[in-house]
Amino acid sequence: MGFFDSLSRGLERSREALNQIFYFGGDVTEDFWEDLEDTLVMGDMGADIAMQVTDDLRDMAAKRNLTSARQLREALTDRLAETFVSSEFDPFDDTPSVVLFVGINGAGKTTTVGKIASAAAHEGKNVIIGSADTFRAAAIEQLDVWGKRAGVSVVKRDRGSDPASVCYDVLDEADKCGSELVLIDTAGRLHTSADLMRELAKVVNVTRKRAASAAAGPMPVRVVLVIDAATGQNGLNQALEFNEALGLDGIIMTKLDGTAKGGIAMAVASKLKLPIFRIGVGEQVEDLQRFDAHEFCRALVGNGDKE
């Protein structure tokens, strides 16, 4: 299955509602605009983006005399794609690089670290993983399995250890092994818990300090928030809180295969002006993809064929 097909399959549920409007909308009437705005809001794009996109499309339809719903499909794809920001760097391609994965419990951090490690090792990169999720024993075991499968070393400590010390250890090990890409998993935490967020800020600071004195020269540290797309608008609150506490570099949106709320990617990316580095559309290693705003929006809006 090609890139677009698997992305399209992943976004099937988000696309269904939009397709109803385009298939059955027929002529562009007042009802069409109302349905479009409601559907965008329900897809968790956020009311302000939904309204802005609908207004812009309405202006365009008037100017260009577009009278059928189908004619507007492409214009909608283009307009939605404009809401995303692009990044000047990719934390996984542009090495040396240290990446800390943060997010709430169950967002998909451990799985994403495993998928990225596999892909990078496959490309021939010297990768190492740090398991700074010292809270959940299963996370350490999970990473071990991913590490073994990909032939990547996993640096870990006993459950309950100080997570910042794991970050130190993995950077020591990276110095010894000449690793160019260091991936660090952290424990899931609620963005509303000030204590846990402070602990995480300490982990980030310690990592930055240690990475600045890496043997082969300073390594940039990137903080990436992993968000489960199915959390809908709550994903936006998570992103705001994590960004305030840590200063995020970008986002990875997971589980786009299991939700009708793919629009949350837009809400987060446009509100925080943060790039989306990867998207998860399934549990397997190949189900993590690079993010392309236009492809994403095309998969979300559909191409007009009945599926």
Ligand SMILES: Nc1nc2c(ncn2[C@@H]2O[C@H](COP(=O)(O)OP(=O)(O)OP(=O)(O)O)[C@@H](O)[C@H]2O)c(=O)[nH]1
């Ligand atoms: N369908 C689907 N499932 C995913 C995706 N990414 C992760 N998962 C699943 O989500 C569940 C939780 O993933 P984990 O990687 O353990 O989440 P975590 O953020 O490390 O969890 P904590 O350590 O508790 O914070 C697992 O069952 C994963 O297989 C995805 O893109 N699609």
